[in-house]
Each structure stands twice: as structure tokens, then as C-alpha cells.
Amino acid sequence: MYEFVPRRLLVTGGCGFMGSAFVRWVAERRPEVRVTVLDKLTYAGNLANLKDVENKPNYKFVKMDICDFDGIYKLMQDEHVDGIIHLAAESHVDRSIKDPFTFAQTNVMGTLSLLQAAKLYWETLPEKWEGKRFYHISTDEVYGALELTHPQGIEPPFSTKASSGKHHLAYGAKFFTEDLKYQPHSPYSAAKASSDHFVRAFHDTYGLPTIVTNCSNNYGPYQFPEKLIPLFINNIRHRKPLPVYGKGENVRDWLFVEDHARAIDLIFHEGKIAETYNIGGFNEWKNIDLIKVLINTVDRLLGRKEGEDLDLITYVTDRAGHDLRYAIDSTKLQKELGWEPSLQFEEGIEKTVRWYLDNQEWMDNVTSGDYQKYYDDMYKNR
Ligand code: NAD
Ligand code: TYD
Numbered sequence: 001m002y003e004f005v006p007r008r009l010l011v012t013g014g015c016g017f018m019g020s021a022f023v024r025w026v027a028e029r030r031p032e033v034r035v036t037v038l039d040k041l042t043y044a045g046n047l048a049n050l051k052d053v054e055n056k057p058n059y060k061f062v063k064m065d066i067c068d069f070d071g072i073y074k075l076m077q078d079e080h081v082d083g084i085i086h087l088a089a090e091s092h093v094d095r096s097i098k099d100p101f102t103f104a105q106t107n108v109m110g111t112l113s114l115l116q117a118a119k120l121y122w123e124t125l126p127e128k129w130e131g132k133r134f135y136h137i138s139t140d141e142v143y144g145a146l147e148l149t150h151p152q153g154i155e156p157p158f159s160t161k162a163s164s165g166k167h168h169l170a171y172g173a174k175f176f177t178e179d180l181k182y183q184p185h186s187p188y189s190a191a192k193a194s195s196d197h198f199v200r201a202f203h204d205t206y207g208l209p210t211i212v213t214n215c216s217n218n219y220g221p222y223q224f225p226e227k228l229i230p231l232f233i234n235n236i237r238h239r240k241p242l243p244v245y246g247k248g249e250n251v252r253d254w255l256f257v258e259d260h261a262r263a264i265d266l267i268f269h270e271g272k273i274a275e276t277y278n279i280g281g282f283n284e285w286k287n288i289d290l291i292k293v294l295i296n297t298v299d300r301l302l303g304r305k306e307g308e309d310l311d312l313i314t315y316v317t318d319r320a321g322h323d324l325r326y327a328i329d330s331t332k333l334q335k336e337l338g339w340e341p342s343l344q345f346e347e348g349i350e351k352t353v354r355w356y357l358d359n360q361e362w363m364d365n366v367t368s369g370d371y372q373k374y375y376d377d378m379y380k381n382r
Contacts, residue, residue, distance in 0.1 A: 005269070006083030006133065008034050010076065012066055012114065013088030015039040017223040018137070018257055020049035022085065025261035027053040034058050036079050038072070039088065040065045046366050049222045066110035072117040084118055085268060086111065087137045089192065092226055096188035097320055107191035108198070111136070115202045122208075134199070134210045135268050140253070140278070142193040142214060143176040144183030145323035148251060158282045158331070171251045171284055175329035176214070178276045185321045203274050211271050213264070215279040216328045219348065220257030221355040225363060232291060233356045234363055236298040236309050246318030248288030251325040255281035256348040259341045266337055277337075280328025283345050288313075297353045 009026070013019040014037030027035055039045045041063055053059045060079075064071050066088045075081070089107045090096065096103045115134065122132050153169025182197075184190040202208040223230045232242050263279045271277060285293075291313065296306045333339045343351075356363065 006033060006131070008036070008080045009083045009085065010036050010038060010079065010081045011085045011087065012038045013045070013086070015041060015045035015047055015049055015061075016087065016091070017044070017049075017220075017227075018218055018260060019087040020046075020222055021220065021257040022087065022261045022264050023050060023059070024052055025258065025265060027056050027059050029265070031056075031058055034060070034079070036060045036062060036075070036081070038062050038064050038066070038075065042090075044091065044224045046222075046224075048362060048365060066114050067105060069113040069117055072114060073121055076117055076121040081118075081121070082131055083133045083135070083268065084114065085135045085137070085264065086114055089137075089195075090188070092224075093141075093186045093188045094226070094319065096186055096191070100187035100191075103187050103191040104194075107188075108194045111195035112198050115198060115208065119202060119206055119208050129207060129209050132209050133268065133273070134202075134208055135264070136196065136199040136210065136212045137264070138196045138212055138214045139189065139192050140176050140214050140216045140280070140326050140328050141186065141189035141323065142182045142184050142196060143180050143326075144185055144189075146172050146174050146176070146325040146327055148172055148249065148325045149174075151249075153284075156282065156284070158329075168282070169284060170327060171286070171325055172327065175327045176278060176280075177329045178214075178278055178332055185323055200274075209273045211267060211273065212276045213267055213279050214276065214328070215260055215263075216253035216255050216281055216326060218257045218260050219254050220352050221359070222362070223257075225367060228287070228290075229294065229352065230356055230363075232294050233298055233353055236295055236312060237302065237357065237360075239309065239312065241314040242291060242295075242312045243314055243316040244288060244291060245316060245322060247315065248286065248291065248313075249324075250287050250322060251284050251327065252287065252290075253280050253282070253284050253327050254290070254345065254348075255279065255283065255341060256343045256352075259343060262342070263333065263339050266339055267333070270337055272336075277333045278328045278330045279333060279339075280330040281341050281345070282330070283341070284325075284327050285345075293349060294353065297349055298357070301353055301357055 156170035
């Protein structure tokens with residue numbers, strides 16, 4: 001298998017949940033690669049997420065907006081960037097419902113400015129596209145919603161290490177495959193879909209060497225606590241109500257974030273240009289069942305009676321346009337590149353809950369805004 005070997009990597013959104021997991025992954029395992037992280041440090045971006053790598057000689061941080069075309073072009077020149085992994089985005093569906101403009105600005109215009117900067121910079125080089133790669137991280141939410149035809153769950157047509165856990169069910173017979181038509185419903189997924197189209201258009205029109213992956217819901221350490229899993233772990237700990245949207249019947253497919261980081265690394269190096277790969281956990285859960293697992297796990301790890309906090313569950317008004325079921329079929333990735341999730345959900349959730357319980361200070365910092373001070377103290381003299 002041909003392995004693409006970049007030397008100068010630009011990672012956008014590297015201070016977010018998934019971006020930081022990828023930067024930790026690559027900085028540890030590929031010391032020969034220089035990683036420049038570009039991040040605007042919105043409320044969701046936090047330099048403390050990269051504490052583990054901040055002293056590594058192959059890592060550098062630059063505070064910048066992906067909409068800043070001139071800044072990106074110059075940065076690419078200065079750093080001789082030959083590979084881009086693009087994760088920067090506004091990522092929370094509830095925020096997109098309140099403020100769709102910011103999502104169009106960052107996710108669409110920001111992606112476009114990055115594509116154009118990469119195209120113009122790489123075109124100036126004698127070897128042009130050769131040895132270059134633009135990898136765009138997208139979501140399964142662009143495919144829309146699947147029906148929930150089997151409320152009790154059925155045996156899924158996949159078999160992996162992840163699916164040998166206690167719970168492994170599919171809640172419908174259909175899955176998202178790479179050839180499906182995009183049908184986004186939320187302003188978030190509409191903006192991500194639009195950015196995916198721009199990425200493919202840059203390949204088809206100019207020949208830019210692009211790859212797109214669409215991944216299911218990630219969970220793990222360092223996720224901003226407005227997303228279901230970290231928010232609920234924190235609320236259970238502090239015995240605050242758990243706002244379950246609608247009846248809690250919506251289904252999501254969950255993947256441990258380090259498994260996603262490993263998939264990105266593999267696809268970036270060995271995936272085929274112009275291809276799309278779906279990345280999934282083979283791990284569907286109804287929200288309410290997942291929330292009960294969270295309650296039991298937090299209670300047990302805190303020495304409480306298991307299930308003692310079930311009465312925190314509070315059903316609230318449903319999210320507008322709430323997609324019923326997401327379920328990824330990542331057979332293509334499994335067959336072509338041999339990737340599959342390494343963790344069973346039970347192990348992943350235990351690791352995740354432990355991490356949040358052990359890192360209350362991180363939780364307090366990201367929610368209080370103190371991380372801005374951390375940034376100023378850390379970087380004012382650089
Ligand atoms: P996140 O919200 O935790 O992090 C986003 C990062 O992007 C932050 O560090 C933020 O500061 C930065 N950012 C935002 N706007 C920016 C801008 N204009 N310029 C520069 N940086 C900016 O998001 P995440 O969960 O880590 O998701 C990362 C990517 O993966 C996104 O593209 C998202 O659509 C995609 N994705 C996420 C999931 C998931 O479950 N979290 C699943 C599939 C795909
Ligand atoms: P979320 O973590 O926001 O991810 P996404 O919407 O991108 O899938 O939400 C996961 C699921 O949990 C989704 O069906 C919405 C639901 N949810 C709640 O029921 N209550 C909450 O407070 C949140 C944040 C989410």
C-alpha cells in the first residue's frame with residue numbers, strides 16, 4: 001500500500017475535542033512530522049487540551065481564524081505545509097439552531113478560505129499537488145436521519161471487536177453508506193454538507209488532492225461540556241437535572257475519540273485521493289439507555305448506590321428538527337484499510353467517566369473562561 005509521507009502538517013481546530021485527540025496521537029507517534037495547530041480558540045477551543053504535547057519539539061500553536069485567507073496563505077508559506085487536516089468548525093447543533101450565521105461563516109467560508117489558500121500556495125511550487133493532501137473531517141449528520149424501524153433493536157450486520165460487547169443492537173435495517181445523497185436537517189449539518197461539497201469541488205475543478213471522512217458521534221476526554229456525555233457526567237456528579245430531549249428515543253452511533261484519531265492518521269497516510277470514507281463505532285444507543293449507563297457508571301465510581309441518581313432524568317422539550325437515528329456503515333474503511341474500533345463501549349465509557357471525574361479542574365476551567373488567562377500566560381512571551 002502506498003503511504004503518503006507529509007513532513008509539515010497543518011491541523012485546524014487542534015485545540016478542540018477531536019483535534020486535540022488527533023494532535024496528541026500524531027505528536028506522540030510521528031516525531032518526524034512537524035505539526036502546526038491553527039485555532040481561533042473559540043469557547044470550544046482550549047490550549048489546556050494540548051498540555052501533553054506543548055513541550056514537544058515537533059509542535060507549534062498559532063492563534064488564527066480559518067476565515068483569515070491572507071494569514072493562512074502566509075502561514076502555509078512560512079511553514080512549508082504539505083498536508084492539512086481540517087477539523088476547525090462550529091460543532092454544536094443546539095448553537096446552530098440559535099445562530100446559523102456563525103456556522104455558515106466558519107464552516108463554509110472558513111473551509112473555502114483554507115481550500116483556496118492551499119490551492120494557491122501549492123500551485124506556486126514546482127511539484128504542485130505531488131506529495132500534498134487536504135483532508136477534511138466531516139460528520140454523519142450530513143446524510144440526514146434514518147428511520148427507527150426496530151424499537152427493540154435487531155442483530156446488526158457488522159462484526160467487530162467493538163460489537164462483541166454486552167450491548168450491540170441496530171435500531172433499523174438501513175445505514176449511512178458513502179454513496180447516499182446528502183439530506184442535512186440542522187443549520188450545523190447544512191453548513192458541514194456545504195463545506196464537503198466545496199472540498200470535492202476543489203478536487204474536481206482544480207485537481208486539489210482531497211479526502212473527506214464522515215464520522216459518527218465521538219466520546220472521550222476533553223469534550224466541551226455542552227455535548228451530551230460530558231454534560232451529563234458533570235451534572236450527575238453535582239446532582240443537577242439531566243435534560244433529556246423529547247422521549248430520549250433518538251439513536252446515535254458512538255465512537256471513542258482515540259479510535260477516530262487512529263482512523264484519521266491511517267486514512268491520511270493510506271487513503272485514496274478523492275475518496276470518501278465513513279467512520280463509525282458499530283455502536284448504536286438510544287439516548288435514554290446511554291444516559292442510564294452513564295448514571296450507573298458515575299454512581300458506582302463515586303461510591304454511590306448504582307442507579308441512585310436515576311431521578312435526575314428530566315424530560316424536556318425536544319430539539320427542533322431532532323434527527324431520529326444516525327447509524328454509520330464503515331465497511332468500506334474496514335475492507336480497504338483494515339480499520340475497526342478497538343474498544344468495546346463498556347470499556348470506553350468507563351475510561352471516559354473516570355477521566356471527567358479525575359479532571360474536575362479542567363471542567364471548571366473550560367466552563368469558567370479561565371483558560372483564556374492560561375492562554376495569555378502561556379503565550380504572551382512567545
Ligand atoms: P469542537 O467544537 O470541540 O472544536 C472545534 C475547534 O475549532 C475549537 O478548538 C475551536 O476553537 C476551533 N474553531 C472554531 N471556529 C474556528 C475558526 N473560525 N477558526 C479557527 N478555529 C476555529 O469540535 P469537535 O467535536 O472536536 O469536532 C471537530 C470536527 O469534527 C468538526 O469539523 C466537526 O464537525 C467534526 N465532527 C465531530 C464529531 C463529534 O462527535 N464531536 C463527529 C463527527 C464529525
Ligand atoms: P449531542 O451531544 O449534542 O450530539 P449530536 O446532536 O451532534 O448528535 O447530542 C447527542 C444526543 O443527545 C442528541 O440526540 C441530542 C441529545 N441531547 C439531550 O437529550 N440532551 C442534552 O442536553 C444534549 C446536549 C443532547
